[in-house]
Amino acid sequence: MIIKRAKIKPLDVVLVFMLLSFGLFLAYRISVGLHYKWNWSVIPQYLFRYDPDLNGWLPNLLVQGLFNTIRLSIWGTLFATILGTALGMCRISQSLFKRLLGRTYVELIRNLPPLVLIFIFYFFVSDQIMPVLGVEEFVRSRSESTQKILAFLFAPPSQFSAFLSAVFTLAIFEGAYIAEIVRAGIQSIEKEQWEAGHALGLSRRHQMFDVILPQATHRILPPLAGQFISTIKDSAIVSVISIQELTFQGMELMSATYLTFEIWITVSLLYLMLTLSLSVGVGRLEVRMRKRY
Amino acid sequence: MKNTEVPLHKNALGDHIIHVEKVNKIFPNGVHALRDFSTNIRRNEVLVIIGPSGSGKSTLLRCINGLEQIDSGIIIVDGIPLDDDKNHRLEIRIEVGMVFQLFNLFPHMTVLANINLAQKRVRKKTTAEATETTMDLLERVGMVDKADSYPGQLSGGQQQRVAIARALAMKPMVMLFDEATSALDPEMIGEVLDVMRNLAKEGMTMVVVTHEMGFAREVSDRVIFMEDGRKVEEAAAAQFFTNPKEERTQQFLSQIL
Numbered sequence: 001m002i003i004k005r006a007k008i009k010p011l012d013v014v015l016v017f018m019l020l021s022f023g024l025f026l027a028y029r030i031s032v033g034l035h036y037k038w039n040w041s042v043i044p045q046y047l048f049r050y051d052p053d054l055n056g057w058l059p060n061l062l063v064q065g066l067f068n069t070i071r072l073s074i075w076g077t078l079f080a081t082i083l084g085t086a087l088g089m090c091r092i093s094q095s096l097f098k099r100l101l102g103r104t105y106v107e108l109i110r111n112l113p114p115l116v117l118i119f120i121f122y123f124f125v126s127d128q129i130m131p132v133l134g135v136e137e138f139v140r141s142r143s144e145s146t147q148k149i150l151a152f153l154f155a156p157p158s159q160f161s162a163f164l165s166a167v168f169t170l171a172i173f174e175g176a177y178i179a180e181i182v183r184a185g186i187q188s189i190e191k192e193q194w195e196a197g198h199a200l201g202l203s204r205r206h207q208m209f210d211v212i213l214p215q216a217t218h219r220i221l222p223p224l225a226g227q228f229i230s231t232i233k234d235s236a237i238v239s240v241i242s243i244q245e246l247t248f249q250g251m252e253l254m255s256a257t258y259l260t261f262e263i264w265i266t267v268s269l270l271y272l273m274l275t276l277s278l279s280v281g282v283g284r285l286e287v288r289m290r291k292r293y
Numbered sequence: 294m295k296n297t298e299v300p301l302h303k304n305a306l307g308d309h310i311i312h313v314e315k316v317n318k319i320f321p322n323g324v325h326a327l328r329d330f331s332t333n334i335r336r337n338e339v340l341v342i343i344g345p346s347g348s349g350k351s352t353l354l355r356c357i358n359g360l361e362q363i364d365s366g367i368i369i370v371d372g373i374p375l376d377d378d379k380n381h382r383l384e385i386r387i388e389v390g391m392v393f394q395l396f397n398l399f400p401h402m403t404v405l406a407n408i409n410l411a412q413k414r415v416r417k418k419t420t421a422e423a424t425e426t427t428m429d430l431l432e433r434v435g436m437v438d439k440a441d442s443y444p445g446q447l448s449g450g451q452q453q454r455v456a457i458a459r460a461l462a463m464k465p466m467v468m469l470f471d472e473a474t475s476a477l478d479p480e481m482i483g484e485v486l487d488v489m490r491n492l493a494k495e496g497m498t499m500v501v502v503t504h505e506m507g508f509a510r511e512v513s514d515r516v517i518f519m520e521d522g523r524k525v526e527e528a529a530a531a532q533f534f535t536n537p538k539e540e541r542t543q544q545f546l547s548q549i550l
Contacts, residue, residue: 195360196397200411200463201387210410214401 036261043262046253065249066270071154072167072245073232079171080231081224084178089208091183102179109176114237118169122241126165136161159244166238174231181227185220186212222289225282229275236271246270309333310467310498311357316366318352318522326352328522330366334467337496341509341530344519345545350502353519354469357500358389371466387415390460394472396452398444398459404431405440408459415463423462430458434488450481454488461492468492470501506550510534518542 030036049060059067090102109117130136139150139160147157155163189212197207239248250267254260311334318327326349334340342350355361357368359375359382368375370385399407405427412423431437434454444452453473460468470489474482486508493499493512503509509516509530516533518526518541526539537543 192393192395192397193399196393196399197411198360199358199386199389199391199393200459201383201415202411203383203414206414210414211399215399218401 030261038262039259040262042257042259043266046263047266061249061253062246062266062270065244065246066274068155068163068243068245069232069235069247069271070274072163072170072235072238072243073228075154075167076170076174076235077228077231079167080174080178080227083171083175084180085182087175088179088182088186091179092186094204102183106176106179109173110180114173114234115240117173118237118241121169121172122165122238125168126162129168130161130165135164162241162243166241166243169241170231170235170238174227174234177230178224178227181220181223182216185216185223188219189215218289222282222286225278225285229278229282232275232278233271308335310336310371311500312367312369313353313357314367316353316356316368317364318349318356318361319364326522327356327363327366330519330522330524332517332524332527334498334500336466336498338515339493339499339501339513340515340517341501341503341513342517342519343503343506343509343545344525348519349522350519351471352522354391354471354500354502358386358391358469360391387463388466390463390465390468392453392457392460392468392470392473394476396444396449396456396476398452398456400444403441403443404436404447404455407444407455408462411459412462426462427458430461431455433461433491434458435484448481449477450484453477453481453485457485457488457492467498467500470499470503472502472504474503474505504549506534506546518545520545 031038046060046062048057048063050056051058087102087105090098091106093099093102136157139147139157142150150160151157154160154167186208193211193215194207197211202210235245236247239245239251242248246267250263254263257263313333314331316327316330317325319325328349330349330353332340342353344350352361356363357370357375363375371388373381373384373388375381375385398404399410402410405424408427408430409420409423412418412426413420416423418426428437428440431440434457436451436454436458439447439451439455444455447455457468457473473489474485477485482505486505489499489501489508490512501509501513513530516528516530517524518533518537518539520541526533526537526542528537533542534546537546
């Protein structure tokens with residue numbers, strides 16, 4: 001690959017000038033047109049607050065929201081991966097029923113607005129499934145130390161059920177995309193690998209789990225990591241069902257303080273901090289994966 | 294496993310280990326790869342199949358171990374009919390070893406793991422038992438020192454020797470070789486042919502699709518010349534190469550010898 005040295009051309013200068021003037025124009029409209037009073041000084045206290053009793057700093061609304069977003073994304077991706085792998089394998093199964101099942105799931109989920117899905121799943125899952133599973137009672141009957149661990153990993157008892165519902169909803173949604181990643185990964189393995197397994201007398205199950213999946217996993221990992229970043233972004237959507245993640249906290253704060261721009265810029269920066277650093281990580285992962293066999 | 298009809302076929306076949314009768318294979322794209330193809334393969338026999346590309350040689354091998362479904366005809370391997378019965382199909386592909394043109398080793402596993410896998414999964418051996426067999430086989434193909442290498446670190450000839458060892462690990466009754474040397478650099482063909490030659494000497498039943506006429510001449514008991522899915526000529530090796538009957542065979546041999 002030949003990398004040319006960047007040269008600044010007249011057009012570039014014009015573009016930079018246009019961008020700059022647009023930025024200035026925006027700033028002017030906000031300060032003069034909206035009579036917006038910038039008040040950045042109050043933002044830090046919503047990130048961390050000082051607790052005199054503990055004599056230390058504790059995460060406040062926005063950082064708590066960020067943590068919840070991370071928890072949601074991790075668990076959501078984890079369950080979505082399990083679900084997506086199962087359904088991705090269904091998509092290429094030899095059984096017509098399984099193929100139809102996988103296909104229906106993927107097409108249904110991918111062709112509906114996520115917001116609509118969230119409402120359907122959430123009210124079904126939290127209304128019907130969670131009480132049946134007895135999640136709430138289970139958490140409350142644990143010892144205090146267990147509850148603390150659960151609160152750290154998931155959510156405090158009062159929000160536990162809602163949190164799990166949100167995780168499952170997110171997992172069902174992201175699962176459809178992961179199913180497609182898994183399907184594509186499996187199909188990218190040469191059919192000769194199946195044939196070699198077949199000729200050795202391996203059952204289809206063993207061909208899949210010993211020969212195909214380990215190789216597919218290798219190819220799936222980078223797009224899967226990319227999907228994790230998508231999950232972080234998509235998790236904002238569960239704010240509509242009152243999960244206290246970053247976007248929800250932003251909305252709460254905004255309605256209390258009316259510091260629209262400061263809050264959303266801060267929220268954006270927090271999201272970017274997460275997703276951009278992960279993007280860099282995924283990029284490195286891709287390079288490393290390409291180098292191996 | 295139910296195969297009550299096995300003794301019957303065994304008697305009917307005599308010393309024929311593979312019975313192929315009037316087999317037809319038509320691919321979905323309309324290519325008629327095998328036309329009423331029949332042959333019998335005897336125990337300990339080395340059968341070489343030659344013919345121009347697209348003549349159905351590979352398809353025949355792939356049909357025998359169930360990689361392709363036949364459209365009509367009968368294939369019986371060691372008394373087990375290759376039909377819709379899943380158990381029959383499984384038994385046949387366990388009993389029939391196959392070596393592919395492009396080796397098809399599992400790239401994510403070491404040589405040792407490649408050869409151990411089916412022994413453990415299909416023959417239910419422990420890792421220790423499987424490893425013992427594997428090391429014996431690697432000894433035979435001269436690859437003991439590469440047991441812990443990955444396929445990607447080996448030359449083509451080495452990979453093919455490992456692939457042969459992998460197929461042998463299942464203790465098959467028949468070995469099918471599908472152009473096992475066609476993808477190799479000339480200087481590596483010899484090492485693979487040596488392994489095959491030794492196998493033939495040990496009395497392994499082999500069906501070999503190859504373009505290596507010297508090898509065919511030296512090792513084979515019988516030769517079949519195929520074209521357009523049909524058997525053009527079938528003869529004992531000595532006769533086939535010195536005195537072919539069919540004009541098409543003479544023409545083919547004169548082109549490649």
